[in-house]
Amino acid sequence: MPDIGVRNFAGKINCPNPFWLASAPPTNTGEMIMRAFDAGWGGAVWKTIGEPVVNVSSRYSATDWNGQRIMGFNNIELISDRTVEQNLTEMAEVKKRYPKNAVIASLMVASNREAWHEVVTRAEDAGADGLELNFGCPHGMSERGMGSAVGQVPEYAEMITGWVKEKARTPVLVKLTPNISDIRTVARAAKRGHADGLSAINTINSITGIDLDTFVPRPNVDGKSSHGGYCGPAVKPIALNMVQQIMADPEAALPLSGIGGVGSWRDAVEFILLGCGTVQVCTAAMHYGYRIVEDMAEGLDNWMREKGFNTIDDFRGLSVHRVAEWKHLNLNFKIVARIDEQKCIGCDLCHIACWDGAHQCIHLDRVSGPIDGHVELHRTPAEEQAESLGSIAETPVTRKEREAAFAHGQYPTPLARIPRVDETECVGCNLCSCVCPVEECITMVRVDKDVPPETWEQRTKGAARAAPTSGD
């Protein structure tokens, strides 16, 4: 029986599961957070508390893709527009009613010691289980010297973390901005400032799009827009990379709450495999509501059961060291694409992708006769298309004609449309398997046999000694 509970995260934060709502609109009020806990969320990071702000109307915009809504999401909303008092009164009520769920107070105040001391004390007095220092907010607040204005300068981050730690009795998490050339510099600063943990990543500076009629970027605030913070499924790969960078760096690594495009238990597992102890979710909850956590918890539980993991710590961080520098990759590892003729539907997207985007080694020559070898030996896609357009097609009007038109041979797809991989030219780039719309139709098969591994570093060591070159 797997236990998906979190024990002593960042020292002493406990909660029934690793799924937290990130500091954002879904955690705006006590009423919302209590409904979220009822739905099954393990924890919630309160919408950032500080001196109340005034927000603009028109705050969000999204990137849709291929008919899907909200591939990426962008906001220009600031921190809480409610008073510190109001937020903390509600927090006390939430903690009283939901003692087992983690309530983290996200904080952002002006950069002076007294202000931080005061807000830390008040949040902890209200019952916060931990504090998250918002050094990441990329819009609006940074113009006032807060948010990412702090998170982009390691010295400030270290200093403020230090001030907080002077007072804090609960774990202190520093929330990192990705809007910096190397996120590790600030992670290291937080660690030097004795932070107990980190949250990463905050949103990425963005302009999601421009209205082609008005020429105003979105979101449109009376004819103008402002760069916002990008999040949602689109940012997950960026977030995973930064999480890995932090967790692989001994000077930066701390208990980490992973953020960035988490919308399912699968995403959560990936963040945990890279070392995160909890994950935070915002966009997916804004899109579908709190109810998404049910499947997240169940899915995680089922996956752990299937893999034989009892606790989150059993698999936490297993993938961190599966990421290496390129120079340490095995150059003798060789894979090629194989197409399953029974599964191929004949869209031939792999063929055109290979010709126009890769190495011209997937051909439509099963009927004309397979030819292996370099590009000049094959008909080009343009020649193939010209032949189709020059052919004469007729509507099959009789039953016999219809039977003939829709007859197929050995495979569900006519042989002429099933592409063939020339394995002598295939470099194993994976592009075809990425574009193939049919699951497991194109698989990448390992073909290197009895060749010992050799990395770039190993291969060039001797050469470098023999003939030094400039750069790498």
Place this chain on the structure above:
Amino acid sequence: MSTATLPDDPHLKARFGELKPALTTQAAVIESDRCLNCFDAPCTAACPTHIDVPGFIKRIASGNLRGSALRILDANILGASCARVCPVDVLCEGACVMVRQNHKPIQIALLQRHAMDAFWASGETPPAKAAGTRKLRVACIGGGPASLACAAELCRAGARATVIERRELPGGLNTYGVAEYKLRAVDSVREVEMIRQLGVEFRCGVEVDSPAAIEKLEAEFDFVFLGLGLGAMQRLNVPGEDTKGVMNALELIAAYKTGHLRELHGTVVVVGAGNTAIDAANAARRLGADTVYMLYRRSEQEMSAFDFEYEHAKQEGVQFLWRRLPVAVQPGEHGRLLLETVQVRQADRKLEVVPDSEATIDCDLIVPAIGQSPLTEMLQKLRGVEVRDGRIAADRETGQTGNPRYFAGGDCVNGGREVVDAVAGGKRAAMAMLKLAEVAHA
């Protein structure tokens, strides 16, 4: 062009409302996004006019509706009517790779209609070169899809084309012979109007039936394209079939589409089980007939109608009498008709009458729908144009006939297929003529 047009008849509209509703803009975009954008797409290959299907679909997805429509029209000038009348189940949609993944095929016909509707709404005409930029004049005899496509293709390339149609309105079966719930006659006429705007000249109500008329044509034009279609509907060849109350399927369809037949009642018997028979039977139901029988001498498995047409007829409430043969028509009481029939069965390769199976159907209208006869009368006057098995013998690639100045396409060559086949035939002939003219003037 003839100034004759059709009124937008509310009575007709009410009874023959469009079979499938149009896609909303968002539904069209969602459906377009579903398209995989196959390379050298099977849907394009299956289309006789080779419309770049993924090309026009992805233009809908990107919001480039003008480009989408022009992409369609570039391959098929009758893209609007084809979107409505093509049996896509056995063409583009039947070839869609989605079905091999247990997905519904992309709704290509509805998407094509979406793009074409937007184009209509914009009031634009497809681009064409200025008339006379090429020294080529072609007469297209017959005003149906084959001639329209041929003439449009010629004019778009800068040649001059004249369509000669014996009926009052051009469009051929698109105007007079397609079920109104698929393609309204007014929409067919509107499509022809677009073709006229490309520079095609129309001479309607003109018969080319004498050697003098043919000679005159040959003097005026470099080439003649024959888009004659098929001949009159086949007769039943039973006694009494000229009795008042017998009206063949194409007459019935043309009559209701042009407002001359507005109401039916009682019992209607359609003889035959092809696609036109079904159009007539469904029309009879919609015009008010209580009972509509389709009488077919063979079985359900052998009927030539497309499966989706058969299903549709059943939904319209048409009843089927299989393996039954009409033997005579008698006048009945109060202007009604008595159709004498017998049951038949397969005996070796022939049909034989089942003894004691005579049955008389008391009905109000009998509609023969057993196919069109070949058009031979006029063709015999054209020297060198060979007719084989009732079809004009023409080169498959070019449509050129035994007389090198005559080209042909559509039903009169293929024996009776779909609108899209006629368009393809007309287009191929036009391209061949343009090429010949280029060589001649080079």
